Amino acid sequence: KLWNFSAGPAILPPVVLERAAEAVHELRQDGHAKDAAGVGMSILEISHRSAPYEAITFGAEKLVHEVLGVPETHQVLFLQGGASLQFVMVPLNLREADKFAAYVDTGVWSGRAIAESEGLGPTRVVASSKATNYDRIPEFPAADTYAGASYLHITTNNTIYGTEYPEIPEAQGGVPLVIDFSSHAGARPMALERAALGYAGAQKNLGPSGVTLVYVRKDLLAKKPAAHVPVYLRYGTHAKEPSLYNTPNTFGVLVLKLVLEWMRDEGGLAAIGARNERKARRLYDVLDHSKVFQPHAQPGSRSHMNVTWTCGRAPEAQREAIAKKFLAEAQALGFDGLKGHRSVGGFRASIYNAFPEAGVVALCEFITEFERRL
Ligand code: PLP
Secondary structure, rough: OOEOOOOOOOOHHHHHHHHHHHHHHOEEHHOOOOOEOOOOOOOOOOOOOHHHHHHHHHHHHHHHHHOOOOOEEEEEEEEHHHHHHHHHHOOOOOHOOOOEEEEEEOHHHHHHHHHHHHHHOEEEEEEEEHOOOOOOOOOOHHHHHHOOOOEEOOOOOOOOOOEEEEOOOOOOOOOOEEOOOOOOOOOOOOOHHHHHHEEEEEOOOOOOOOOOOEEEEEEHHHOOOOOOHHHHHHHHHHHHOOOOOOOOHHHHHHHHHHHHHHHHHHOHOOOOOOOOHHHHHHHHHHOOOOOEEEEEEOOOOOOOEEEEEEEOOOOHHHHHHHHHHHHHHHHHHHHHEOOOOOOOEEEEEEOOOOOHHHHHHHHHHHHHHEEEEE
């Protein structure tokens, strides 16, 4: 048995894999509706201008509203280029003349977003948890620090450090809030309507790599940016013919739709959120009671998706050897992908929506048993 703790691309529900595999052989009508007739072609062979593909992309869009709770005031887009392209498209499209862009710095991915903005115009970091190696979400910046900004950008789940905003905050003074919610999209009910724009690389909770979910408040599409924006990089271009301006990642959008259907059938975000809460609580509980291991993220800022920890409670001279032994034994037992990112060291267990509770139970048992043997 292999437990895949990858931070992304990450585990998908078995039923999604089965249906995606079927669609690779032959796509069914109505965006691969159950029991519908086959169209005689694979999803990989079909035109993005065909009726069956339109059913897929518009069906997926509808499910983003219904299942994830993106309000109708916002346009849903399926783009390419990963969340990383959004680091560029956000400042290109939302930066207004004579205004600065405000960012909260919560780690590597915020840092990349900040760097792109800095290359395009005045940028201010209005809060940061760098001083404590990003072990927490900093206090939300006071309204006067970002008053007059074109927008305020936050990273709502920090995949590398394992921190998460307990809820989507509200920006004051009418400043549009922009969220990178790549690594916890669909993890639980969230006040997505508080963001003017949100984006998420699909490859964690939502589907395969190569699709980025973007939702953008419709009034922002009409805003005039500070400088010329290449046609392809305008949100308006992709909103006009929704996600069909150029050839989309047709297979990726189908898988995203299958994942959203799975989420709906599991009982929606409330049920998924409750399960994620149980999974994360169990793991943090074991780590909090450990005499060897120490969670990296502080209580109140802890991610339900990416749990990070080190050997911080072991004597310093022994930490490296313990970490090596832990990873080697874990790997041999089938716990895959537990090595932490180099910025934190130690370990990281990514336990996204499709990661089974049984895998968390097994990991907790292994941690406890490993510690007993030390
Ligand atoms: N933002 C966050 C929070 C991420 O976790 C990642 C990737 O892990 C990215 C952005 C970059 O995403 P992509 O590889 O889709 O460009």
